Amino acid sequence: MNNELDQLFESPEEWLNALPKYQRNLVSRLIENNHGDLDEATALYLNLNTSHTAPFGAGSKKSIFVDKVKKEFHNFICGHEKYSEERQKFIGEIKPLHTTVVSGVSAAIAASIGASAVYLAPIIVMLFMSMTSIGKNVWCELYSDDNEAEM
Template sequence: MLNFDNAEILEFINSEIPTYQRELLKKSLAGNIDSIDYYEQIGRELSGETNRDNLLLITGRTINKSSFYEKVKDEVYKFICTEVKGYKTERDFIGKNFKELVTIISTAIASTFSLGVGVIVGIITNILIAIAKVGKNAWCELQKENIKLTE
């Protein structure tokens, strides 16, 4: 399910991802790094939770400390690593190419948050790149431990 070559992923990024997110996703794809922290930082930049340019000043206190990126990642974990019934139908439609995989997962998870797919497609793409680079089993184990820590 997660065996895609870089050329296929790059083609998807260039054709389907909003222009302003492409640079970060190409950085994610080009990194031959097996540290999940590298991909986490890129995911937080894609979600707007960190600002890589440091141009904005935080002028108010944080009201809600929950991370949108973490919530999306938790849903990807449920989709990819578990047999949660909520995503059973979508899992059955998973195709053989990267575009189908991202589209199905993004659509399923976007509906969970009542969002448009465009809001999370870059984040989902980065997470799937991380899974491909780190390995599905390793990524799932790391997420399982992170979910236990936050429960």
């Protein structure tokens, strides 16, 4: 990813500001109630409402949905050619802001997982927060294809 985007990975909390207030408040409470455990907060978010997901993402298969979101997020952030055009839009056409990046990533991967971009936005924010906490390169390595079973 371009150095221009590195500024986005300085503070995990900044990602929350990319969400509308109603989602920001919900995600903040989920994170706080789970002592900062972003994976648990994501799981609880999915339990709140699954009406905007494709059939494979609802019910007992929610972990498959989360795994698919993480995989597509990884592909987007860590350089998979599938998303090269979308990444270039961020790098070449705009000065990326947290809101723009969250919206763009959510929209780019929504079709691949059968969910609306609005529904995905809080999940994408929590993934960015997780990545920012440990660093983009470490996150990409942790969630690489070699470690896919752990996703």
